[in-house]
Amino acid sequence: MKKTGKNIVVFYGSQTGTGEEFANRLSKDAQRYGMKGMAADPEEYDMSELSRLKEIDNSLAIFCMATYGEGDPTDNAQDFYDWLQESDADLDGVNFTVSFSSCFFFIFVNDDGNLEEDFVSWREQFWPAVCEHFGVEATGEESSIRQYEPFDSKNPFLSPVTVNRKLNKGGDRHLMHLELDITGSKIRYESGDHVAVYPTNDSNIVNKLGEVLGVDLDTVISLNNLDEESNKKHPFPCPTTYRTALTHYLDVTSCPRTNVLYELAQYASDPKDQENMRKMASSSPEGKALYQTWVLDSSRNILAILEDLPSLRPPIDHLCELLPRLQARYYSIASSSKVHPNSIHICAVVVEYQTKTGRTNKGVATNWLKNKVPTDNGHKATVPMYIRKSQFRLPFKSSNPVIMIGPGTGIAPFMGFIQERAWLKQQGKEVGETVMYFGCRHKNEDFLYQEELEAFEKEEVLTQLNVAFSRDQEKKVYVQHLLKNNKEEVWRQIHKDNAHIYICGDARNMARDVQTVFYEIAEELGGMTHTQAVDYIKKLMTKGRYSQDVWS
Numbered sequence: 001m002k003k004t005g006k007n008i009v010v011f012y013g014s015q016t017g018t019g020e021e022f023a024n025r026l027s028k029d030a031q032r033y034g035m036k037g038m039a040a041d042p043e044e045y046d047m048s049e050l051s052r053l054k055e056i057d058n059s060l061a062i063f064c065m066a067t068y069g070e071g072d073p074t075d076n077a078q079d080f081y082d083w084l085q086e087s088d089a090d091l092d093g094v095n096f097t098v099s100f101s102s103c104f105f106f107i108f109v110n111d112d113g114n115l116e117e118d119f120v121s122w123r124e125q126f127w128p129a130v131c132e133h134f135g136v137e138a139t140g141e142e143s144s145i146r147q148y149e150p151f152d153s154k155n156p157f158l159s160p161v162t163v164n165r166k167l168n169k170g171g172d173r174h175l176m177h178l179e180l181d182i183t184g185s186k187i188r189y190e191s192g193d194h195v196a197v198y199p200t201n202d203s204n205i206v207n208k209l210g211e212v213l214g215v216d217l218d219t220v221i222s223l224n225n226l227d228e229e230s231n232k233k234h235p236f237p238c239p240t241t242y243r244t245a246l247t248h249y250l251d252v253t254s255c256p257r258t259n260v261l262y263e264l265a266q267y268a269s270d271p272k273d274q275e276n277m278r279k280m281a282s283s284s285p286e287g288k289a290l291y292q293t294w295v296l297d298s299s300r301n302i303l304a305i306l307e308d309l310p311s312l313r314p315p316i317d318h319l320c321e322l323l324p325r326l327q328a329r330y331y332s333i334a335s336s337s338k339v340h341p342n343s344i345h346i347c348a349v350v351v352e353y354q355t356k357t358g359r360t361n362k363g364v365a366t367n368w369l370k371n372k373v374p375t376d377n378g379h380k381a382t383v384p385m386y387i388r389k390s391q392f393r394l395p396f397k398s399s400n401p402v403i404m405i406g407p408g409t410g411i412a413p414f415m416g417f418i419q420e421r422a423w424l425k426q427q428g429k430e431v432g433e434t435v436m437y438f439g440c441r442h443k444n445e446d447f448l449y450q451e452e453l454e455a456f457e458k459e460e461v462l463t464q465l466n467v468a469f470s471r472d473q474e475k476k477v478y479v480q481h482l483l484k485n486n487k488e489e490v491w492r493q494i495h496k497d498n499a500h501i502y503i504c505g506d507a508r509n510m511a512r513d514v515q516t517v518f519y520e521i522a523e524e525l526g527g528m529t530h531t532q533a534v535d536y537i538k539k540l541m542t543k544g545r546y547s548q549d550v551w552s
Contacts, residue, residue, distance in 0.1 A: 001038070007058050008037035011045075013065035013077030022119055023064040033127050034136055042080040054093040058134045061096040095133075097126070121154075125237070128158045128384075135379035153328060156198055156384035157185045159344070161372045164381075167347070170445040174350040175409065177334070177449075178369060180383055183342040191336045191416035192392035192549070195344050196328040198248075198384040199365035205253065205303055206246045212306045215316045217243035223321060235321055242316055250323040253301045253364050258291060260302075260322045267318075270311035277312075299355040308357070329365035330388060332504060332549055334412040336419035344385070347412040347448065392502065392549045398424045401432040401499035403490065405514055407439030407468070407479050410505025411448055413549055417502070418453075422461040433493065434461060439468040439479040479510065480517045491525040494518075500545045507550035518546075 001009060008030045012023035023039040030037030035058070053059045066074050073081040130136075151157040163179035180195070189195075210217040222238040236249035246252055262281035268274045280291040294300065302323065306312060335345035350370050351363025372381040394417055395402065402421075404414040414436060425431045436453065440446040447467065456462040466482045483490060493499035501518070503511050515537065522533035540546035 001053075001056060001059075004036070004038070006036045006038045007056050008035050008060045008062065009053070010037060010039045010062040010064055011042045011077075011080075012039060013042070013063075013067075013074040013080075015066055015074040018115065019064050019066035019074065023062075026062055026064065026123065029123065029127060033131055035130075041076055043076040047080050047083055048087065048089055050094060051089050051091055053095075058136065059095060060130065060134075061094060063096065124155055131158070132382070135377075151185060151187055151386045153196065153386060156196075156328075156386045157182065157187060158382040159185070159385050161374050161381045161383060162343070164369075164372055164374060167448045168446040171441065173446070174370060175446060175448060176346075176348055176350065176366075176370060178346040178348075178372065179335075180344045180346070180385060181342060182344055187387060189333060189337050189344060189387045190389075191333070191338075191394060191420050192413050193333050193390050194330040194388040195333050195346060196330050196386050196388050197346075197365060197369070198328050199326070199368040201247050201250075201252050201326065201364060202362065202367065203247065205301075206243060209246060209252065209303055209306070209316075210242070212303065213313060213316050213319070215242060217241065217246070221245070221317065221320075223317060236325065242320065245320050249326055250320060251326045252303065252323065253361070254324070255295050255300060256302050256305065256323075261291075261295075261305075263322050264312065264314050264319070267314035268309060268312040270309075273309050273311045277309075298357050299353075299359075299361050300357065301361070304355075304357060304359060326364070328386075332392075332412040334415040336416045336423060338423045339419045344387075345412075345415065347409050347415065349409050390549065391544075392504075392547050393544075394420060395432075395500045397432075399430045399432045401435065401493045401497050402502065403435045403437070403493060403499050404502045404504075405437040405479050405483070406502075406504040407437075407510060408446075408505055409448070410503075410510070411438055413504050414502070415449060415452070418456050418461060422456060422459070425461060431461075432497070433463040433499070435464045435466070435493070436462055437466045437468070437479045437482055439470060439482075441469065441471045443467075443469045443472055478513070480513045483514065483517045484520070487521045487525060491521055494540070495526065498545070500547070501540065502547050502549075504549040505551075507548075507552045511548055511550045 001007070008027065010023040010026045012019040014020040014023075020039070020041075027037035027039040050061065053061055065077060159180040159182055161178060162181045163177065165177050167175040167177050206217065218241050220239055220241055222240075223235055224238070225233050225235075236245055240249075258281040261277045265274045265277035265281070268277060276290065276294075279287040280295065281287070295305070298304075300308070302319070331346045331348055333344055334347040335343060346369070348366050348369060350366045352367070353361055355361050369383070372383060374381060392413060398421070402417065404417060406412070406414050418434065418436070421431050421434050438448075438453070440448065447469075453462065453465055457465045466479075466486070468477045468479050468482050470476045470478055494501065503514055505511065518537050519530065519533040522528050522536050523530060526533070526536065528536060537546060
């Protein structure tokens with residue numbers, strides 16, 4: 001290996017040739033990830049040299065082992081198997097990974113399963129993990145493997161972060177703009193789509209869970225479904241370690257649901273704790289109220305619950321079985337693919353707040369994204385992502401006016417819309433009025449994308465830029481107030497000129513208040529009753545002329 005500059009060796013145990021074929025494919029794959037691999041028959045090598053593998057940088061041994069009979073080693077792997085049983089070789093520091101084909105293929109496929117399919121899906125997760133482990137960047141040639149592979153929730157694309165900058169000039173929040181590189185991925189997106197990202201839990205929380213439960217988090221585990229009829233053999237990919245499960249697969253920061261508390265109650269040694277946990281899971285008014293105040297209003301996650309109930313020490317495997325899966329997070333894309341075909345922009349605010357118990361809770365995805373610095377000691381920071389299509393679309397006719405209402409990070413999709421309208425204008429298309437209603441706290445603190453927006457206004461791409469600075473004066477001013485001030489113009493745009501209305505941001509207050517203003521304008525300037533006005537806006541919605549991209 002040293003002589004030929006190889007750093008990856010794929011040993012195979014093969015009876016019918018499948019293991020050997022997979023080993024050859026894996027060794028060829030290595031090249032596409034900027035590494036050099038070789039397939040090897042363990043019968044032909046002195047396996048006691050395995051411990052010297054660590055002399056080669058970024059080295060890895062992969063064992064692609066078939067079994068036959070009752071899980072017996074194949075003929076060519078028998079000596080290696082015996083050596084492993086008897087030898088006391090020191091393999092500390094040797095990186096290795098194991099995949100079993102035949103009846104123990106990655107422990108979860110029996111021999112009548114689709115071996116090829118399982119191999120491919122394992123391999124798709126395997127190489128990005130290797131790249132991440134060694135901090136190497138996949139070379140461009142990698143795209144040929146996945147030429148026709150759509151990236152989706154089961155197969156996200158590892159996108160390098162090229163830009164991560166703070167957007168606000170002051171204040172105590174952190175608003176950020178990130179750019180994800182999708183070059184060579186064949187990913188297509190439209191303005192208004194969402195980008196889904198798979199975050200990773202904070203290692204501090206994971207380590208604390210290990211400490212509280214007194215567990216070695218690097219124990220390798222496989223949670224197998226006891227219901228043999230079930231399609232779902234494992235709650236998350238297995239075998240794995242507790243650390244990997246708690247970091248990548250399980251949601252450890254949400255407030256646990258009542259069924260989790262009920263199941264865990266049996267492990268509390270204090271009868272009072274047991275009683276309270278079961279009470280919170282019951283349908284009694286007293287129990288519901290206790291759950292509301294003690295768990296939800298206090299924002300207690302599983303770690304906080306374990307810290308505040310010292311008698312509760314469940315076995316970690318049962319906890320892992322009960323916790324929900326860590327979900328992808330969705331962000332409105334803040335760019336246009338017409339202008340940025342190889343890049344996806346995200347605009348987000350870092351979530352961090354004090355809870356009633358005095359703890360600091362941090363949003364999983366935004367804090368993880370905040371730390372994605374484009375180059376970190378020569379390693380490229382990457383984000384696993386895919387695209388979720390949306391109905392939030394610019395009008396088919398570019399000559400239709402658009403009214404965009406997006407305070408705070410609700411401006412995200414509108415950056416894409418405005419870029420696209422500018423592009424359409426450059427193409428010589430007739431572009432209708434483009435009106436933006438943006439809102440933030442202070443002009444000199446969190447006026448997001450101020451320079452870009454003012455430039456678009458100067459170039460007359462933005463016909464009108466209306467900004468509400470809610471806290472720059474005594475009385476708070478929000479986007480809905482600006483809409484009301486421009487009611488005549490707004491009514492003309494909607495009623496006469498076929499304008500499309502877009503609202504993005506907070507669903508709970510802003511979107512509702514804005515809708516109320518549209519009712520009021522229709523009543524006042526369209527001479528309608530309240531019921532007619534509500535009906536009028538509803539009709540705009542069904543025609544696709546009143547679209548919302550909101551979150552609570």
